[in-house]
Amino acid sequence: MIGVIALAVGVVLGLWLDPTVPDWVQPYLPIAVVAALDAVLGGLRARLDGIFDAKVFVVSFVSNVLIAALIVLLGDELGVGGQLSTAVVVVFGIRIFGNASAIRRHLFKA
């Protein structure tokens, strides 16, 4: 419950404050969202597996977002353009699918 409230408060904060995102951050936002989705699905699966730990969830979430942003930054600096962000998206995409299917097996037993 407290999590849902905090989530809602966060969304409202983000929408309501409407912070002007600096231009250099903008390329990292989509990657951060994908990393966040991965963390959410991972946390949900851990919850269903009965091994959820909120601290691990927060740390993995924050570090995934930061590392994903760093990899994209590295790609930009190295001049390989979007290729490293493609790598990040692919890896997170695979993990999201894997966790989603594990969650599905838990929920529907199929």
Place this chain on the structure above:
Amino acid sequence: MPERRRYDLSSSLLRQLLGDHLDSGYAAAHRERAGRPVPWLAQRVWFAVGALLLGSLMGVAAVNAAARQPGAEETKRGLVAGVRAERADTEALARRAAELAKRLDEARTAALTGDGQGRAVLDELARLERATAAVPVTGPGLRVTVGDPPERRGTRSRENILDRDLQVLVNSLWASGAEAVAVGGHRLQPRTAVRQAGGMLVDNRPVTQPYVLEAIGSPEELETRFVGTDGHGRFATFTQLYGTTFTIERVGELRLAAAPAEEPRLAVVPAAPIAPPTAPPTTTGR
């Protein structure tokens, strides 16, 4: 055994990528607790912090995406539609302008052919129209074709013919007495530029190799004078040095289209109702 090791490395990487989706931190934390209950308050606080972060990230990203993406898409679609509509408009207006110009011509001819003064004005007008490439012209002339040797064509770094070479060639044709000149099918009018910007541009329209220059005038006279000009000398040298192709042929009938109409920037109403033939043109280029 290096092969074995490499196989193991790649297979474990793949296995991890394809099979190990859950952050190993969860399992590790679970093992560390070893069955002890999770501290309730700490869990709640951590979870609230995480959810807050997550929510604000999603909110910011949503606002950002909404502000950026659809706006850009919409603007682009609007611009494309605008361009299409304007292009259709331009075409319709161009057709109408051509039709009106034809009627104007007919009316002018009908009004002026009556007396000697009128005919003199018409002659002067025709001369000016030819000189400013406002009307298509037909007649005998020279066709000069220049180009880099075929095996080098297309490699930009090896292009030997520059805009200034073509400029010299064009000026040589004028100097030889050409009455009208076209480069690559584009008629030259007094303010046409031949220049290089990426490729060769004549009147801001691209032309490709080999460059074909057509000049109207008496072919024999033109050729005789042209052979003595700078342009001819320059390209003769190029032929020897770089194998540049350079051909001159006499053509019995050349058809040069009119140059696109130049919009007047300054128009002066002549003082007399009908100007004598020697008066300065009523419309000048600048």
